[in-house]
Amino acid sequence: MHHFFSMMFSLPAIIGHVSGVSDRPYRSELKVTNGGPWGSWGEKQFCPSGSYAGGFQLKVENPLIFGGDDTALNGIRLFCVDQSRNLRSVIESSVGGWGDWTGRSDTTSRSDTSRYFTAFQLQVESPQGSGDDTAANNIKLKYGPRDWDYIERMSAYWGDYGDWSPTCEGTGICGLQTRVEESQGSEGDDTALNDVIMFCCD
Structure with missing residues (x-):
């Protein structure tokens, strides 16, 4: 059973303003085994101290x-x-x-689930040889202990979900780092986002 939640955050004027911190002590690093092979890793970005990831946008x-x-x-x-x-x-x-940014989705505020994300799962298309590669296509973010306590946005349908990442050591996910392939020009095969690492903080 898949759960999809969308609700408005407070402080709507901040939406669209991207600002984090480049360094924050973290307790664990979450990786998956099926990330795409192309591109370079961007800089790590973290939530400010005392805050954690409770919503996402693709x-x-x-x-x-x-x-x-x-x-x-x-x-x-x-x-x-x-x-x-x-x-x-x-x-x-x-x-x-x-592409374009989707609407945002966030965790529920029910008392029996976490307000913060604690694990993720990545949908990735394997290398297609002479075909069109797309690499990562979608993500699920988990916020509670039950199998269905996750949020998934509708995205492309190519590829398969791999295993879940480990679960956070600490309060919740507090940062991310993405692997993105730059434009390959008019004759190349573009894949854009290939892989992601999440960080967990106390």
């Missing part, structure tokens, strides 16, 4: 018609909230140049 290029060069997932933003669910900042690492 930059997605819709499937192209007539055999275009698809890139699918291009970027991930995390919305950093404090214990009172006040929005503190919006953070992102490297982002590809194609």
Whole structure:
């Protein structure tokens, strides 16, 4: 059973303003085994002290018609909230140049689940040889102990989900780093976002 939640954060004027910190002590690093192989790692970006990721937004290029060069997932933003669910900042690492930002989704405020994300799962298309590569296409972010306590945005359908990352040691996810392939030019095969690492803080 998949749960999709969308609700407004407080401080709506901050939405669209991306600002985090480049360094924060973290307790654990979350990785998955199926990330795409192309591109370079961007800078680590963290929520301000006392806040953690409680929402996210994706930059997605819709499937192209007539055999275009698809890139699918291009970027991930995390919305950093404090214990009172006040929005503190919006953070992102490297982002590809194609597509548009989706609406944002956030965790529920129910007392029996975490307000913060604690694990993730990545949907990735394996290398296609002479075909069109897209690499990472979607992500699920987990916020509670049950199998269905996760949020997934609708994105491209290519590829498969791999295993879940480990679960946070600490309070919740507090930062991210993305691996993005730069534009390959008119004759190349663009893939944009390939992989992501999440960081967990106390």
